[in-house]
Amino acid sequence: MxxxxxxxxxxxxxxxxxxxxxxxxxxxxxxxxxxxxxxxIPTIINMVTAMTSVGICSMICDWVLLNVIDKNKGYHQKKFDEVSEENVETGIPMTTTELTITTYGSTHSDLSEGVAL
Incomplete structure (x- = not known):
């Protein structure tokens, strides 16, 4: 053609x-x-819906709460944990965590001996 x-x-x-x-x-x-x-109005609703589906809205809300509002010190204290300088310099851990691995009811000899398959 x-x-x-x-x-x-x-x-x-x-x-x-x-x-x-x-x-x-x-x-x-x-x-x-x-x-x-x-x-x-529908434009704002569609933009907010798109931002929340991507996760940007939580970052924008955090930025507004940390930088714009008058009482941002209280929000900052609730959101972030403060680490004191004394513990960082002396090397004393704030918390200790122990990991214990226990096998329950294993009848296979290769698993109880720790042999990889």
Whole structure:
């Protein structure tokens, strides 16, 4: 299938055209719909929904609470744990955690001996 179309242009005050014969498939995209007036409320709702689905909203709320509001010291104390300088310099751990591995009801000899498969 071929298509023919013309391109019109003027050069030195003289109108000319170039006739182009193109081979290929022509794709026509037709869009139907209706338009409405722009309103800010649905736009804000859609933006907030998109931000919460990505997780950005929690970061923005933290930034606002830490930097913008007047009583940000109380929020800062609740959100972050303060580590005193004395414990960091002396190397005394704040908490100790012990890990104990116990096997229950293992009847396989290779598992009880610690042999990897």
């Amino acid at each position: 071929f298509l023919r179309f013309a391109k019109y242009y003027s050069k030195d005050g003289k109108e000319s055209r170039t006739l182009i014969r193109a081979y290929g498939i022509r794709l026509d995209v037709i869009v139907h719909g209706h338009a409405g007036k722009f309103t800010i």
